[in-house]
Amino acid sequence: MSAQLFTPFQLGGLTVPNRVVVSPMCQYAATDGVPGDWHLVHLGQFAMSGPGTVFVEATGVEPNGRITHGCTGLYDDACEQAFSRIISFMKSVSDVRVGIQLSHAGRKGSTVAPWEGGGLIEGDGAWVTDAPSAVPYLPGWPEPRAMDDAALKRVRDAFVDAARRADRAGFDLIELHVAHGYLLHQFLSPITNRRQDQYGGSLENRMRYPLEVFKAVRDAFSSDKPVAVRLSATDWIDGGWDVTGSLAFSQALKDAGCAMIDVTSGGLDQRQEITTGPGYQVGFAETIRREVGMPVMAVGQITDPIQAETIVATGQADLVALARGMLWDPRWTWKAAVALRAEIALPAPYARCNPALAATPFVKRS
Template sequence: MPGLFDPITLRSTPIRNRLWVAPMCQYSCLDRDGVPTDWHLVHLGALARGGAGLVIAEATAVVPEGRISPEDTGIWSDEQEAAWARIAEFIRGQGAVAGIQLAHAGRKASTFSPWGDARHGSVPSDEGGWPTVAPSAVAFEGYAVPRALDADELPGLVRAFADAAVRAVRAGFGLVEIHAAHGYLLHQFLSPLSNHRTDAYGGPLENRARLLLEIVRAVRAAVGEELPVLVRFSATDWADDGWDPEQTATVAAWARDAGADLFDISSGGLVAHQAIRLGPGYQVPFAEHIGDGAEVPVSAVGLITTPAQADAVVREGRADAVMLGRELLRDPHFPLRAAHELGVDLDYWPPQYLRAKPRP
């Protein structure tokens, strides 16, 4: 089996290793215009410099009302596209693949960011908030009740994802990820706990998955045949009668046939009453189940904190790659350190840092 620092190729894109940066929201567009800033350049650039193989930028809204908070990034305008191009160029210059996560928050949009304001829940309209939308008029606990989307609005959403993917390619990203996890809009359509529709987008699994599959097909057509397309799933709602690994595996296979290449497996986020059972690598079994059950490539994420642990996930065939989040915030150079601890001599240390490279 390959190890953590063996390369992998998705479509025609080689990635130098299997230790990747998970999308992590920064809530740092303080002008509330969705334009990434120097913070995003330094944050993502440091992770690329630190040796990761793939750096995926945070959940980036395809339309203004799709932002989680007013301070979120977007990719619906020329100004945003130009700002992202500068960041993608730096990531590529460090030898990493630059990716971006395309997102719509649905009923979890227009919320206060988790830092800078002690309040929680929905931002009032007189403070820059906006009405939210969802598959059904069912609120996330403590948030405003969303408006149920009409069926004739859904083709516009599909186009928004496709248009955002085109902008991502023009900006220099080598990979796009469709966000269908963590209780945001596409996850809301997938789960019976949030989707109470009775039309072609509700009820049976194939109906609840319809919007996601339409978006996968549209994004694939928009980016062409060479660029990898990922999908992030929450494998389970951690709640009775909700979304579960078996449904995830089924839809992952459908999404593979629609043009997706790899599935980034996380969990939770749909309902406040979720009962998550935390522990080291607690989501790795979900990735393994979905990879085996759907016969699709997967990445694993969730409380993976040591080089040996990350390497074992890949070497044991439990996932094709590992994504790290908080551990990389603590140590942006984790990949360089991990290689040394695992006895791997990397040839992509930044030359400016070679004097600090540990010797065998």
């Protein structure tokens, strides 16, 4: 039987050519939110190398929704045009599907890049962050501003505007970032959400704002294009967000037209206690897929082609995403195809690199 990893998959109205996905990865290399040549090469190399889908990094829907000043944004024409150029290139070299992760950093914003320590911006350029409640991310950090009705509307509208821009720029799908402790995840977790209004307290109330944003984004993006959600399945902290909540949230998202859950974990609070290892988050994806009956993507220390194939072939997940493994070896997908004896189309100028990959070369359709 041929490798399941290299079979197409139907994600709502979108057919993805295979199950390999490049996970969103912040590059901290944009200027005023605008992706540049770094992103063209970074994303372009992946497009040339065989994954069915490539996700653009967490992209702020407003300037203060970015994590750092180097994060990409999708809040003005310059951002939109720059993404449009990158997508055109990616689609000229392969049959790849291109997604964007739309995000708001909430209380984790106003920081510097990881290689500068990842701490708060000091002095000029720092901003007051937004959050469901005035609970800082770390002791000693300034309190974020608890969002009032105007702030809730402003951010929801920013997500809608970014979704329209994503559509026009040519993205095939959107992933809403509800993970890793960013704003929408902050609403879900009782650790960060201490609100006493209709957006806090019960599970239903904590899910309300992320669901409102999802529905608004879903409405704003072409109906034939999928909208997915990246979800942290657990905070890995007693009393935090957990799998029970994730199942309820996934069900509500499914009912609202969500095409897929990208299942990750953690990132909300540094007290988290995680035991990592190969495929350590796959079980969460499998649980959501089985209990809710919707497509899921697994991510986290998936590095080996047989491991990836097993995840798909045994029905643990429909798609597998790699992050660090793709930075380490952008040609991972070609090598996985050789290892699994699958056919894969290479860009025509590269088609002679390995006789084992003698499939029909990809030639741009006019």
